[in-house]
Amino acid sequence: DGGITQSPKYLFRKEGQNVTLSCEQNLNHDAMYWYRQDPGQGLRLIYYSQIVNDFQKGDIAEGYSVSREKKESFPLTVTSAQKNPTAFYLCASTRGLVADTQYFGPGTRLTVL
Amino acid sequence: SQQGEEDPQALSIQEGENATMNCSYKTSINNLQWYRQNSGRGLVHLILIRSNEREKHSGRLRVTLDTSKKSSSLLITASRAADTASYFCATDAGPGSARQLTFGSGTQLTVLP
Numbered sequence: 001d002g003g004i005t006q007s008p009k010y011l012f013r014k015e016g017q018n019v020t021l022s023c024e025q026n027l028n029h030d031a032m033y034w035y036r037q038d039p040g041q042g043l044r045l046i047y048y049s050q051i052v053n054d055f056q057k058g059d060i061a062e063g064y065s066v067s068r069e070k071k072e073s074f075p076l077t078v079t080s081a082q083k084n085p086t087a088f089y090l091c092a093s094t095r096g097l098v099a100d101t102q103y104f105g106p107g108t109r110l111t112v113l
Numbered sequence: 114s115q116q117g118e119e120d121p122q123a124l125s126i127q128e129g130e131n132a133t134m135n136c137s138y139k140t141s142i143n144n145l146q147w148y149r150q151n152s153g154r155g156l157v158h159l160i161l162i163r164s165n166e167r168e169k170h171s172g173r174l175r176v177t178l179d180t181s182k183k184s185s186s187l188l189i190t191a192s193r194a195a196d197t198a199s200y201f202c203a204t205d206a207g208p209g210s211a212r213q214l215t216f217g218s219g220t221q222l223t224v225l226p
Contacts (some may be wrong), residue, residue, distance in 0.1 A: 004155075035216075042201060058213075063176040083150075090155055101146065102203075102214060104155035 004028065006091050006105035013078070013112050015083070021076045021108045022090035030095065032074035032075060033111075035104065036060060037088040050073055086112045115204040117145070117217035132189040134220040136202030137182075143205055146203045146214065147187050154203065159187075192224045198224040 004025045013019045023032065031050045035043040045058030049068040063082025068074055074093075078085045088109050092102040120135045130175045136145070145165045148156040162178045162185065171178045175188040188195055201223050203214040 006155075033213075040218070040221075042218040045213060045215075048213060088153075092156075100144075101158045101161055102148075102156075104148075104157070106151070106155045109153070 004091060004093055004103055004105035006089075007040060009106065011108055011110045013110065015112055016077050016080045017041060018077055019110065020111070021078065021089055023074045023076065023105060024072055025074075025091075025093045025103075025105075026072060026073070026092055027095070027103060029093035029103070030071070031093060032068070033092045033094075034058075034064070034066065034074070034076045035090045035092065037107075043090060048077065070072075081108050085110055117204045117215060119200070119202055119217045119220040121220060122218070123223070125222045125225065126192055128192060128194055128224055128226050130192055131220055132192050132196070132224070134187045134200050134222070136185045136187070136217060138185075138202075138204045139183065142180075142204045144205060145176075145185050147174075147176060147185075148201045148203060148216075150199045150201065150219070152198075159200075173212050190224075192222075194226045197222060197224045 007022045033048040034046040037043050044060050046064050047066040049055035052071050055066050055068050064079045088107050089106045091105040094100050094102045117136050117138045146161045147159045150156045160171050160176050162176050162197040173190045178185045201216050201219045203216045
C-alpha cells in the first residue's frame with residue numbers, strides 16, 4: 001500500500017528533552033512537510049523540503065529541526081528550545097511542482113509532562 | 114497569518130440536510146483545496162478547484178470559487194452521520210509560490226442521526 005506513515009502515534013516527553021518524530025512515504029513524492037496543529041486550530045507549517053538535502057523554514061520553525069537525507073524520509077526533531085511543544089504533529093507530501101494535493105500521515109500526538 | 118478562514122466555526126445539522134461551509138482568503142491564488150479531518154486523524158483531500166474554475170463537483174460535494182470576492186464554499190448534500198468531521202480550506206500563495214499551502218482554522222461539522 002502506498003502512503004505516509006508516522007511514528008509513534010503517541011509520544012510523551014519530559015521538559016528539557018529532545019524528541020524525534022518519524023515520517024516515511026513510499027509515494028515517490030518530492031516534497032514533504034511538517035505541520036503543527038493545536039486544539040481547535042488549523043495547521044501551521046513548521047518546515048518543508050522540496051528535494052533531498054534541502055529544506056526551508058515554515059511559519060513556526062523555532063525550536064524544531066529537520067533533515068532530508070533520503071527522499072522517503074523527513075524526520076522532525078522537537079528540541080528543548082521549543083517552549084510549548086505539546087501538540088498534534090502532521091506530516092504530508094506532495095508530488096507536483098506547485099501547491100497541489102497533499103497526502104497526510106495519521107499524525108503524532110506529543111505531550112510534554 | 115492564515116490565508117484562508119472558514120465560516121462558521123461550528124455547524125450542527127440533522128442527517129439528510131445539506132451543509133454549507135465558507136472560506137475567505139486574502140491574496141491571489143493558483144488553487145483552493147478542501148480537506149476533511151476526523152478527530153485525532155490526519156487530513157484527507159476532498160477536492161481542488163483552480164483559480165480559473167467556478168464550480169466543481171465530486172459525489173455529494175459541490176465547491177464554488179469566486180475569485181472576485183476571494184471566497185469559496187463547500188456544500189455537502191444529503192449529509193450522513195459519517196460526515197461528522199472538521200473541514201479545512203487551504204490556499205497556495207499564488208503564482209511563483211513554493212509548494213506550500215496555508216490552512217484555515219476549520220469548520221467543525223456535526224451531523225446528528
